[in-house]
Amino acid sequence: MTxxxxxxxxxxxxxxxxxxxxxxxxxxxDVVVGPxxxxxxxxxxxxxxxxxxxxxxxxxxxxxxxxxxxxxxGWRLVAANLSDLAALGxxxxxxxxxxxxxxxxxxxxxxxxxDGAVDIARANGLNLIGGDVVASRAGLFFAMAALGKATGGxxxxxxxxxxxxxxxLTGEVAAAQAGLDILAGRAAxxxxxxxAAIARYRRPVPRVAFGQALVAxxxxxxxxxTSDSVxxxxxxxxxxxxxxxxxxxDALPIAAAARAVAAALGVTPLDYALxxxxxxxxxxxxxxxxxxxARAAAAAVGLPATVVGRVTAPDKGILIRTAEGxxxxxxxxxxxxxxxxxxxxxxxx
Amino acid sequence: MTxxxxxxxxxxxxxxxxxxxxxxxxxxxDVVVGPxxxxxxxxxxxxxxxxxxxxxxxxxxxxxxxxxxxxxxGWRLVAANLSDLAALGxxxxxxxxxxxxxxxxxxxxxxxxxDGAVDIARANGLNLIGGDVVASRAGLFFAMAALGKATGGxxxxxxxxxxxxxxxLTGEVAAAQAGLDILAGRAAxxxxxxxAAIARYRRPVPRVAFGQALVAxxxxxxxxxTSDSVxxxxxxxxxxxxxxxxxxxDALPIAAAARAVAAALGVTPLDYALxxxxxxxxxxxxxxxxxxxARAAAAAVGLPATVVGRVTAPDKGILIRTAEGxxxxxxxxxxxxxxxxxxxxxxxx
Numbered sequence: 001m002t003x004x005x006x007x008x009x010x011x012x013x014x015x016x017x018x019x020x021x022x023x024x025x026x027x028x029x030d031v032v033v034g035p036x037x038x039x040x041x042x043x044x045x046x047x048x049x050x051x052x053x054x055x056x057x058x059x060x061x062x063x064x065x066x067x068x069x070x071x072x073x074g075w076r077l078v079a080a081n082l083s084d085l086a087a088l089g090x091x092x093x094x095x096x097x098x099x100x101x102x103x104x105x106x107x108x109x110x111x112x113x114x115d116g117a118v119d120i121a122r123a124n125g126l127n128l129i130g131g132d133v134v135a136s137r138a139g140l141f142f143a144m145a146a147l148g149k150a151t152g153g154x155x156x157x158x159x160x161x162x163x164x165x166x167x168x169l170t171g172e173v174a175a176a177q178a179g180l181d182i183l184a185g186r187a188a189x190x191x192x193x194x195x196a197a198i199a200r201y202r203r204p205v206p207r208v209a210f211g212q213a214l215v216a217x218x219x220x221x222x223x224x225x226t227s228d229s230v231x232x233x234x235x236x237x238x239x240x241x242x243x244x245x246x247x248x249x250d251a252l253p254i255a256a257a258a259r260a261v262a263a264a265l266g267v268t269p270l271d272y273a274l275x276x277x278x279x280x281x282x283x284x285x286x287x288x289x290x291x292x293x294a295r296a297a298a299a300a301v302g303l304p305a306t307v308v309g310r311v312t313a314p315d316k317g318i319l320i321r322t323a324e325g326x327x328x329x330x331x332x333x334x335x336x337x338x339x340x341x342x343x344x345x346x347x348x349x
Numbered sequence: 350m351t352x353x354x355x356x357x358x359x360x361x362x363x364x365x366x367x368x369x370x371x372x373x374x375x376x377x378x379d380v381v382v383g384p385x386x387x388x389x390x391x392x393x394x395x396x397x398x399x400x401x402x403x404x405x406x407x408x409x410x411x412x413x414x415x416x417x418x419x420x421x422x423g424w425r426l427v428a429a430n431l432s433d434l435a436a437l438g439x440x441x442x443x444x445x446x447x448x449x450x451x452x453x454x455x456x457x458x459x460x461x462x463x464d465g466a467v468d469i470a471r472a473n474g475l476n477l478i479g480g481d482v483v484a485s486r487a488g489l490f491f492a493m494a495a496l497g498k499a500t501g502g503x504x505x506x507x508x509x510x511x512x513x514x515x516x517x518l519t520g521e522v523a524a525a526q527a528g529l530d531i532l533a534g535r536a537a538x539x540x541x542x543x544x545a546a547i548a549r550y551r552r553p554v555p556r557v558a559f560g561q562a563l564v565a566x567x568x569x570x571x572x573x574x575t576s577d578s579v580x581x582x583x584x585x586x587x588x589x590x591x592x593x594x595x596x597x598x599d600a601l602p603i604a605a606a607a608r609a610v611a612a613a614l615g616v617t618p619l620d621y622a623l624x625x626x627x628x629x630x631x632x633x634x635x636x637x638x639x640x641x642x643a644r645a646a647a648a649a650v651g652l653p654a655t656v657v658g659r660v661t662a663p664d665k666g667i668l669i670r671t672a673e674g675x676x677x678x679x680x681x682x683x684x685x686x687x688x689x690x691x692x693x694x695x696x697x698x
Contacts, residue, residue: 005455005456005457006456006457007452007454007455008450008451008452008454008456008459008484009453010456011456013482016456016482019456019460020459020460020463020480023460023463023464024463024467024477024478028474028476030442030443030476031443031476031478034478034479035480036479039479040443040445040478040479042442042443042476042478042496044393044395044397044399046393046397047395048393048395050393050399050496052443052445052478052479052496053445053479054445054446054447054479054480054481055447055481056447056448056449056481056483056492057483058449058483058484058485058486059486060486061449061483061484061486093379093391094379094380094391094401096389096401096402096403096494097403098403098404098492098494100405100410100490101357102357103356103357103358104356104357104358105356105357106355106356106357107354107355107356107357107360107365107368108354108355110357110369111369111372114372114373118372118373125377127377127379127380127391128373129373129380129383129384129389130383130384130385130388130389130401130402130403131369131384131403132403132404132405132492133362133365133366133369134406134407134410134411135357135407135410136407136410136488137407137410137487137488138486138487139485139486139487141449141485141490141492143405143447143481143490143494145403145445145447145492145494147399147401147496
């Protein structure tokens with residue numbers, strides 16, 4: 001459509017989503033959590049809570065076959081949906097995948113895509129039970145919708161954080177983004193770091209078991225995944241919970257490759273890390289009394305968990321504190337249709 | 350992807366789907382009905398049955414903005430998913446929609462798309478609870494995934510028909526296809542018939558309530574929707590049920606506009622109707638003892654229900670009988686990636 005009027009690129013992704021949300025049907029009593037979180041939550045016919053999420057990936061926007069194989073793309077699409085389930089602390093249940101592909105696409109590529117998707121789905125107990133395959137005019141497009149079962153009937157949402165909560169992040173930041181920048185020839189890193197970063201980009205590991213552990217142990221008050229960048233995730237969490245956040249910039253566990261890539265690109269590692277997309281870590285808020293338990297739960301599954309900030313009163317806003325002082329933390333990362341708010345050509349979420 | 354080897358257009362849609370199905374994760378005990386029906390069926394955490402379906406639509410393949418508005422496209426995408434739920438006899442529950450659009454797309458078009466989607470969703474008790482909005486390189490693409498609740502814990506699948514069953518079709522055949530052919534300037538029809546056909550193409554009405562009535566009353570043994578054409582639906586039903594089918598060609602309720610369009614295109618109304626896609630009627634098999642009840646259930650919701658054939662032994666194959674005799678009924682309709690098997694340029698399912 002190229003009718004007259006405002007274009008998507010002028011409206012931007014967030015404003016477009018807000019307009020769409022306003023249009024959606026008034027939720028019924030069945031809808032426990034509506035649009036705007038990592039997934040929606042439904043009250044099932046048997047009274048149990050079902051999590052429903054979707055993620056789409058377009059060629060040339062989310063992936064480029066110069067940098068990843070079709071099997072990597074399949075893995076990554078499933079990882080993105082699993083990460084949404086993980087953020088809500090739900091157990092993977094079942095999923096469908098629709099794809100559009102030009103008729104001249106190699107059949108082997110589509111089959112390899114499914115092989116990659118099935119590999120990670122099976123490893124996480126997710127049943128791929130259907131889909132649709134249609135022709136497209138240009139480029140491949142994949143859309144996946146996944147269901148999860150709420151752990152003990154409970155879910156973690158982006159809302160629920162309170163001033164005083166500790167902000168914890170799993171894993172490392174910006175490895176995947178560094179992997180992409182290395183693949184794209186924009187920067188280099190020492191060989192071992194580069195290989196680790198590229199693997200993190202091509203085959204991300206969503207925090208599925210740990211998300212459920214957070215709910216089962218009642219440790220976290222709110223959670224989100226970091227697919228939109230750490231700074232975007234902070235903004236979403238703060239808005240949904242109606243709180244402020246002060247990040248501890250010096251504590252952020254930045255991947256070794258990301259430090260090298262940032263140096264090569266002439267930005268500080270911190271600025272690079274705050275805007276880096278492509279990660280599927282969990283950022284969650286924990287009441288101080290439960291910090292010990294949350295850390296122990298992470299250690300139990302061998303997952304690093306770093307305190308990266310504090311939840312504050314809403315009037316404090318979203319800040320980042322380093323040895324050099326405090327400054328506002330603006331959400332930066334990939335925005336569909338919007339002006340690019342991040343540094344460089346980011347290729348997420 | 351344009352790697353060496355077989356292309357999708359050489360493999361064809363059905364063979365590609367077969368290759369994909371072979372790759373999907375081994376279903377667990379949770380999966381009551383796996384890939385290959387109008388929807389999958391899951392055993393929910395509370396023991397209830399949940400239906401999960403998906404349908405995608407690509408610009409230039411499934412829709413053309415010269416012939417339908419963005420709101421029509423939204424309506425139609427939701428109708429296609431509702432029709433899958435109807436074929437399984439499930440009650441609409443919740444759905445997510447992902448869309449990819451070029452950045453230069455008019456924001457008003459995307460908003461109108463959602464308005465059309467919400468209109469039909471709301472009218473059918475379907476909660477639109479989320480989605481994803483991403484950039485595409487060319488053309489719009491929509492993928493929707495919908496959940497339904499099984500009626501009384503039971504579903505209708507394509508399997509289950511037995512020799513001797515009566516084959517019944519709701520509504521009329523080929524109105525939507527005629528509407529498209531008229532809009533595309535390929536043929537004409539009397540004004541009133543043309544208007545009805547165009548409305549049927551732009552704003553199809555899936556048989557949601559009647560699908561549930563079929564299950565609630567225990568009337569049907571198997572069902573499918575006709576989005577792939579009546580002849581394709583017969584082939585799917587016969588294969589899934591391992592039966593033969595003999596259609597009664599003279600009984601097929603062909604829309605008035607379709608008769609006029611067929612004449613203009615120089616094909617018989619029957620050949621036109623058998624290959625026409627775009628309909629969202631239900632084709633279902635009923636044991637003779639339950640024919641009366643099924644007809645009464647249709648009459649109760651004001652829906653025409655016509656006996657269009659019989660289920661036979663598998664060795665009889667799939668035939669069509671008219672006053673002129675009996676001949677094999679080959680599946681014809683729109684096939685993604687395959688050679689076009691239908692007469693003319695069909696634009697579905």
